Amino acid sequence: MPVQRILIQLDCDPQASSFDAIVAIDAGAEMLLQHGGVTPDSAVPLVHGAMFTRGGSDLAATAIFIGGSDMQIAEAVYDRVRATFFGPVRVSVMLDPAGANTTASAAVVAAARHLPLGDRASAIGCRALVLGATGPVGQRVARLLAGKGVAVGVASRSLERAKAVCERIGAAVPEARLEAVATVDVSLAGSAFGTAIEKADLIVSAGAAGTVMLDTAGRLLASRARVLIDLNAVPPAGVDGIMSADKSRQSGVALVYGALGIGSIKMKIHRTAVSRLFESNSLCLDAEALLAVGETLA
Numbered sequence: 001m002p003v004q005r006i007l008i009q010l011d012c013d014p015q016a017s018s019f020d021a022i023v024a025i026d027a028g029a030e031m032l033l034q035h036g037g038v039t040p041d042s043a044v045p046l047v048h049g050a051m052f053t054r055g056g057s058d059l060a061a062t063a064i065f066i067g068g069s070d071m072q073i074a075e076a077v078y079d080r081v082r083a084t085f086f087g088p089v090r091v092s093v094m095l096d097p098a099g100a101n102t103t104a105s106a107a108v109v110a111a112a113r114h115l116p117l118g119d120r121a122s123a124i125g126c127r128a129l130v131l132g133a134t135g136p137v138g139q140r141v142a143r144l145l146a147g148k149g150v151a152v153g154v155a156s157r158s159l160e161r162a163k164a165v166c167e168r169i170g171a172a173v174p175e176a177r178l179e180a181v182a183t184v185d186v187s188l189a190g191s192a193f194g195t196a197i198e199k200a201d202l203i204v205s206a207g208a209a210g211t212v213m214l215d216t217a218g219r220l221l222a223s224r225a226r227v228l229i230d231l232n233a234v235p236p237a238g239v240d241g242i243m244s245a246d247k248s249r250q251s252g253v254a255l256v257y258g259a260l261g262i263g264s265i266k267m268k269i270h271r272t273a274v275s276r277l278f279e280s281n282s283l284c285l286d287a288e289a290l291l292a293v294g295e296t297l298a
Contacts, residue, residue: 002061003054003058003061004030004031004061005028005029005030005031005061005062005063005278006029006030006031006032006033006061006062006063007024007029007031007032007033007063007064007065007274007277008033008035008046008049008050008062008063008064008065009021009024009032009033009034009035009065009067010035010038010043010046010064010065010066010067010077010081011034011035011036011037011038011066011067011068012037012038012039012066012067012068012069012070012073012074012077012097013036013037013067013068013069013070014036014037015036016034016035016036016067017067017068019099020065020067020096021034023267023270023271023274024065024274026271027270027271027272027273027274027275028274028275028278029063029274029278038066038068038077039073039076039077040073040076040077040079040080041080043077043080043081043084044080044084047064047081047084047085048084050062050064050091051084051085051089051090051091052089059088059089059090059091059281060091060092060278060279060280060281061278062091062281063091063092063093063094063274063277063278063283064081064091064092064093064094065093065094065096065274065277066078066081066093066094066095066096066097067096067097067098068097068098069097069098070097071097071098071100071136071139074095074097075095075097078093078095078286081093082284088281090281090282091281092276092277092278092279092280092281092282092283092284092285093277093283093284093285094273094274094277094283094285094290095285095286095287096270096273096285096290097136098136098137099137099266099270100136100137100139100140100287101140101285101286101287101290102266102269102270102273102290102294103137103140103231103262103263103266104137104140104141104143104144104206104287104291105140105144105266105269105287105290105291105293105294106262106263106265106266106269106294107137107141107204107206107229107231107257107262108141108144108145108148108291108294109265109269109291109294109295109297109298110227110229110248110257110261110262110265111128111145111202111204111227111229112295112298113248113298114226114227114248114255115201115202115226115227117145117148117150118295120148120149121149123148123149123150124149124150124151126149126150126151126201126202127150127151127152127153127199127200127201127202128142128145128150128151128152128153128200128201128202128203128204129152129153129155129181129196129197129200129202129203129204130142130145130152130153130154130155130203130204130206131155131183131203131204131205131206131207131213131214131238132155132156132205132206132207132208132211132213132238133153133154133155133156133162133165133206134154134156134158134161134162134164134165135206135207135208137206137231138154138204138206138207139165139168139169140287141204141206142154142165142169142178143169143172143173143176143287144287144288144291145202146169146173146175146176146177146178147173147176147288149175149177150177150202151177151178151179152176152177152178152179153178153179153181153196153200154166154169154178154179154180154181155181155182155183155193155196156180156181156182156183157182157183158182159180159181159182162180162181162182163180165180166178166179166180179192179196181193181196183213194221197214197218197221197222197225198221198222198223198224199224200222200224200225201224201225201226201227202225202226202227202228202229203222203225203227203228203229203239204229204231205228205229205230205231205232205238205239206231206238207232207238208232209232209233209234210232210234210235210236211232211238212236212237212238212240213230213232213238213239214228214238214239214240215240216240216241218240219239219240219241219252222254223253225253225254226253226254226255227254227255227256227257228242228251228254228255228256228257229256229257229262230242230244230246230256230257230258230259231259231262232244232259233258233259233260233263237258239256241256242256242257242258243258244258244259244260244261245258245260245261246258246261247260247261247264248261265294265297268294268297269290269293269294269297272293272297273285273290273293276293
């Protein structure tokens, strides 16, 4: 008799995400075991339960999904989960706190439809600017683009926070070409922010909901940009002139994507990745692996 596909949902928030649960069911999970308020320490016995109840090929029918709104805690849980495995006694695991990894992957997949990101030699000639780059999604977008060879401006209201993100990405991607940029009034002559906008081939806005990251004046400066992506679905738009439903719409010289346009790609990646967790017991799906999933769907 076939064993059921069980997904163990480890959420760092007090209440496990209903969004992640519904996507998991739609992706083929037959049973969900949901746990909220998970920490690295409390995750260990839950992982042991996943490891030692089934054996052989049946281990592939159990998988772990790690979510929550705190990226750092979720990453620490992910690291502890993987460290708990040994030899062949393991199950597949996916990390997607607040949808940051799948959303960032979707943004890069969309940009790659119009910019030469698939070929590293060509990608090296591209420049990107990530607005709100110190948030969970922004950090992941910057890291994924840097891994492609793109020169990335890491923009934040706090230059110190932007520098800290550059250091973290640089540790993970030693070949990364990163520049910390403080977001200031673009009308200020000679500002690094204005220069970064002018030089960017790609601009991704990943700021807080309802926050304008690139206003009308900023759009005028972005005359080189061929792709503009706004990941904010809550009015007002994060990038002036982009509507949430935009998906590869021509706006001036640029092709623009809104949050819902990216969201459809994100959902395909999310569902496909959860489904693939049950194909083996050895998958570890972090940002780069999820981007690879998205690229197979593109």
